[in-house]
Structure formats: structure tokens, C-alpha cells
Amino acid sequence: MMWYGGWGWGGWIVMAMFMVLFWALVIAGVVALVHYLTGSRQGHQNSLPPSSGESGWGSRRAEDLLAERFARGEIEEDEYKRRLVLLREHR
Incomplete structure (x- = not known):
């Protein structure tokens, strides 16, 4: 007998x-939340365009990547050397 109309085993499950x-x-x-907070800083850092007065941080990052590959x-x-010259010409 169950008191107070209990659910029995089904309720526990x-x-x-x-x-x-x-x-x-x-x-x-x-x-x-942790992924969003840590990933948002890294993702937005590289996605923002440089202001019109800057020489372009994108080309500097490209040079770094090229140096890492080398x-x-x-x-x-x-x-x-050939790719480095091309990168510096297109600044």
C-alpha cells in the first residue's frame, strides 16, 4: 500500500x-560558456580589419605563418624568399 498516492518505482526512475x-x-x-569566452578573443583578434592608417597587420601575420612553414x-x-617578396610588395 502506498501513502499519499506515490509514484512507486516509476517516480524514482x-x-x-x-x-x-x-x-x-x-x-x-x-x-x-568557457569555450565562448576563450574562443571569442582569439577569433575576433584576427577577423578585424586594420584601420586605414595602418600598414596592415594581416601581412605581418602572413609573414609569420610563412616563416613557421619554412x-x-x-x-x-x-x-x-619568393613568397616573402610577394607579400611585402602587396602591402
């Missing part, structure tokens, strides 16, 4: 499922 769902949503929300051995020295 439903409560356990909702508790797992609740904590999964809380954890996913925290992870999404350092890793992905491109040869002559290709590195």
Missing part, C-alpha cells in the same frame, strides 16, 4: 533521469 539530464545541461552550459620544412628556402 523518472527523477533519476531528470537529474542526469539536468546535470548534463549544466555541464554543457559551463563548457559552452621553419617546419614545409617549403624550401627559395620558395620562402
Whole structure:
């Protein structure tokens, strides 16, 4: 006999499922918030265009990437120098 019209075992199972769902949503929300806060600084830093008076931070970043590729051995020295000249001409 159940007192107060209880749900029996079905109520415990439903409560356990909702508790797992609740904590999964809380954890996913925290992870999404941390990802948004840390990723937003990195993503917006490279997506903003330089002001009209600047020489262009994009070309400087391109030179850095080119130097990294050369350092890793992905491109040869002559290709590195040729691309560097092209980058500096198009500033």
C-alpha cells in the first residue's frame, strides 16, 4: 500500500533521469560558456580589419605563418624568399 498516492518505482526512475539530464545541461552550459569566452578573443583578434592608417597587420601575420612553414620544412628556402617578396610588395 502506498501513502499519499506515490509514484512507486516509476517516480524514482523518472527523477533519476531528470537529474542526469539536468546535470548534463549544466555541464554543457559551463563548457559552452568557457569555450565562448576563450574562443571569442582569439577569433575576433584576427577577423578585424586594420584601420586605414595602418600598414596592415594581416601581412605581418602572413609573414609569420610563412616563416613557421619554412621553419617546419614545409617549403624550401627559395620558395620562402619568393613568397616573402610577394607579400611585402602587396602591402
